[in-house]
Structure formats: structure tokens, C-alpha cells
Amino acid sequence: MKILVVEDESIVSFDIQMALESFGYIVTDTVENYDDAINSVKENMPDLILLDINLENSKDGIEIAKTIQEFKDIDIIYLTAFTDDKTIDRAVETNPLAYLVKPFNRNELKSTLKLALHKMDLKELDNKHISLGDGFTYDKENKNLYFNTVPVKLSQKEEKLLELLLESKNSIVSFSDIEYNIWPEKAIADSTLRSLIFRLRSKLNHKVIETIPSFGCRIVI
Incomplete structure (x- = not known):
């Protein structure tokens, strides 16, 4: 499983990368803004994106997700300290696999990824068999x-x-x-x-x- 991390807090980004690698995942890149995220997806083709919603000096994570989904079907887990209805409603439009509310620990990250992988497996199976009615x-x-x-x-x-x-x-x-x-x-x-x-x-x-x-x-x- 190849994962892209989009997080503008360098310490948080590093901790996430270390945790992911300890779980056995491949971190394709760690980036902190809109342009780098789009370019990294095109170059590295990750399977999953851990995407911070609130990015300083950049379009937010939801806008990044919307742009990526215009050219690539990649699953997303949002990282956010925001749980207000307006933010959640915008995020729902991009059909994310899950949300991780900051601050979170390694066990919470691991459990969320396990659930996300299960959803991805079900989605892949569903995509192979199309109901025509x-x-x-x-x-x-x-x-x-x-x-x-x-x-x-x-x-x-x-x-x-x-x-x-x-x-x-x-x-x-x-x-x-x-x-x-x-x-x-x-x-x-x-x-x-x-x-x-x-x-x-x-x-x-x-x-x-x-x-x-x-x-x-x-x-x-």
C-alpha cells in the first residue's frame, strides 16, 4: 500500500511517516501544499492519501481532494481538527474513507487504516461486479x-x-x-x-x- 501524506506541520508529518512505515506501508511522499500534492499524485500514483484539511498558505485539503478526483480515483482519509458542520458537509462531497480528528495517536491511526483497507477491498470487489438491474x-x-x-x-x-x-x-x-x-x-x-x-x-x-x-x-x- 502506497500512501501520500499531505500535512503542513512538519513534526506531525514526520510522526505520521514514521508510524506508517512501522506499520509496513510505503510513504510515497510528504508534502504541505496544493501544488505539491497534485504533482506528487501524478508522479507517484499513491493508493491512499492522508490529507490535512486545514493547510496554511494553500488551498485546503478538500479543494486538493476535489482537484485530484477530476483525474484520478484515489481514496482519502482526512486529518482535521475541525468538526464543524460546514467543514464536514464540504468534506462529505469528496466521499472520504474516514476522518482522523487531531490530535490522534498511533493506535488510532492504525485502526483507521485497517478500517480503510477493508472499505477499499469491498470497493474493489464491488467495482469488479456491476449490477445492471x-x-x-x-x-x-x-x-x-x-x-x-x-x-x-x-x-x-x-x-x-x-x-x-x-x-x-x-x-x-x-x-x-x-x-x-x-x-x-x-x-x-x-x-x-x-x-x-x-x-x-x-x-x-x-x-x-x-x-x-x-x-x-x-x-x-
Whole structure:
């Protein structure tokens, strides 16, 4: 587990780093401001961020989290001495794994990390199995579609279309993007694309795939 620490109090930051390393975690970096945090995430790709909310001479930790989540899905544990409703409400918008209220000791840090790891494991498992509603589930890792645990056979192109729609779930994928990704080396007739979408819809609950005439389609889950 690789962890980035964002904390502007050097003594606190050092203590956290020593504790994390004693627990067996890898500390990718310790930084104290917005710019360094963003750059460190891009360079080191941590699995988890311990993020102080109140940072002097910098945008606060919540703003850092919002920026990071625009380009990378990384789990966050907030470190904070602030428990007022306004701060908590802002923090909740970034869906953190946990909060550690300062001051905290090593045992509290260790317990919070243990709970966070459990949540991350559940999240990873959930991400591998996507519920499509009405008894349909898609196993992303093994590329299998199930209806009430019974496998549903998909053609190679149907499978590719489903994955393409799931990558942008609830958002419209244009017909041109579908064509480019599934038939990258040749032009196809509109009827060929319509037929593929129809076949996939017929194997799922028809409501789950919406078609936007003359533009594209989306999967709604």
C-alpha cells in the first residue's frame, strides 16, 4: 500500500511517516501544499492519501481532494481538527474513507487504516461486479454477463459495446465513438451499428440502454 501524506506541520508529518512505515506501508511522499500534492499524485500514483484539511498558505485539503478526483480515483482519509458542520458537509462531497480528528495517536491511526483497507477491498470487489438491474450483473474482470448467476453469452462486439458504455455509465457515448472503438479500421453502415445496439439491448433489460436519436446511447444504472 502506497500512501501520500499531505500535512503542513512538519513534526506531525514526520510522526505520521514514521508510524506508517512501522506499520509496513510505503510513504510515497510528504508534502504541505496544493501544488505539491497534485504533482506528487501524478508522479507517484499513491493508493491512499492522508490529507490535512486545514493547510496554511494553500488551498485546503478538500479543494486538493476535489482537484485530484477530476483525474484520478484515489481514496482519502482526512486529518482535521475541525468538526464543524460546514467543514464536514464540504468534506462529505469528496466521499472520504474516514476522518482522523487531531490530535490522534498511533493506535488510532492504525485502526483507521485497517478500517480503510477493508472499505477499499469491498470497493474493489464491488467495482469488479456491476449490477445492471433486474438480476443482471457484469463481471468486469472476467468479462462475463450473468442473469441471476446464469451466464449470458455475448459476442465479441456485444461485449466490447457493453464495456464501452460502462466506462461512461450514465453518460452519452456518441455513435461515432462506438464505431471508432469497435470498427477502427473500416466504415460501417448505420444499420450495422443499430443492429449491434439492438442485440445487446435484447440480452439485457431494454430500459438499461437508452438511445438518443441521431447522436448516441448510454447505459443507465
